[in-house]
Amino acid sequence: MPGAKKVVVPNRLLGALPRKEYQKLLPILEPVNLTFGEILYESQTQIRHVYFPNDCFVSMLTTVDTGRAAEVGLIGSEGMIGVPMALGVAVSPFRAVVQGGGTAMRLKTGDFRRSFSNSAALKREVFLFTHLLMIQIAQTAACNRFHVVGQRMARWMLMTRDRVNSNEFRITQEFLALMLGVRRVGVSAAMSDLRERNLIIYSRGTITILDHEGLVALACGCYKTVKDIYTEAQAKNGNTRTPGSHPPNPM
Amino acid sequence: MPGAKKVVVPNRLLGALPRKEYQKLLPILEPVNLTFGEILYESQTQIRHVYFPNDCFVSMLTTVDTGRAAEVGLIGSEGMIGVPMALGVAVSPFRAVVQGGGTAMRLKTGDFRRSFSNSAALKREVFLFTHLLMIQIAQTAACNRFHVVGQRMARWMLMTRDRVNSNEFRITQEFLALMLGVRRVGVSAAMSDLRERNLIIYSRGTITILDHEGLVALACGCYKTVKDIYTEAQAKNGNTRTPGSHPPNPM
DNA sequence: ACTGTTGTGTTCGGTATCGCACACAATTGC
């Protein structure tokens, strides 16, 4: 294939597709830059694009009557934003907010619908991810019930670390409090606790994880539970069909 | 159609199928009796049957590290137990416990797989329900975060009422506490509060809702939010294709 | 009638989180 462009496919859901299937998507995939704070979907509104994050990640939020919201899911390069489209629904039940800026590929809903119904491989990948997302949401429900702020915050940091693939990322205490559905003071206290234990350092919106193991030990088991399920599912799946088609998988 | 048996189809998911599609399922659908406390799936185990409840309902539970569990979803005749099968996964991530005894129809996983891939209508119904279940789970996550025991308990009673289609049902405080992930004393206090307000009466495992409106007013908005989404989705869906094929829809 | 089991009510001290408010430090914009 002379002159074929070398294409990087950091999104691991797309990366798990057979080469041919991916080639068919390429012409209609639109690379976009997503910036922190950008709202991809407002709750109860029409989905216009589905997004496949490369190096960004997105929070899914559910709102309650009082107007307060809490994060129910965190999606990075392992998945897709717009899962309802796979289930035949074009309205997002969640708000989708860009948590970490970066690049993504997106498809118009119409294009996605067509490609989806024509590609068994894409269906398989998207359905598998839908299943995993459902598990993550359910675990969050139980986690919210049983675990204290410190544990949940540690879990959040670890999940984020996995998705940005780096021990350093940006998030303010204020914003993190919104995600966890607690007061900022709660986050503030929990964070300085982690700092005192030498697990992290932070300053004005930048967090650096110093001791990954230690953080895992302090976080609730929900982190490991979900991560293990993701890892196992993706090992069974991607690896056999597309050896070496994407970078080593940290999740 | 002389001699055609009059078939009652209380499960509304099956009831929303075109007559022809339903007829094809009939020979392989096995009617079963589910009794209170019966465990349909243990978490992380193989799914052997998918269940379509008629007049029973089932709790989906997620466990955390400490061994404690909380309900993340409640499924009655509007849905199906075994949603992961629709996503290509034959392992249940949740424990499924029969909450209210009654009858259901079930399919062996193999039969379901075949019927599912051959019936666009069945796919449509099951995917729509999957979407709704995901919303319910996410709302539960937020609800667990923001609302107090009393509100969540009222929500649970209302959801149960909708599924048993009756103002009276059986549940002990002990069991309800397990579902909500709180101590029994919490449930006890919240219940006697409801009794004092003349919203319910109860005695040794039997609860009767006296004032539905009043209970809705006291429950958190999560109840109405989810119910409205279910109602709307099913109105758009079932009604147009199968007028009068099932009893008036209370949800 | 008696006994064991099950379902419900109540109390106690301890803790996590709430809301609200104020102080201060680091950064940005002019």
Added chain:
DNA sequence: GCAATTGTGTGCGATACCGAACACAACAGT
């Protein structure tokens, strides 16, 4: 260099829920 904005730390009283324990009432089995 100064002012405004943003991010973080701290204190306070109130409340919801925790774990544990005990008391009692309704029911079931013998």
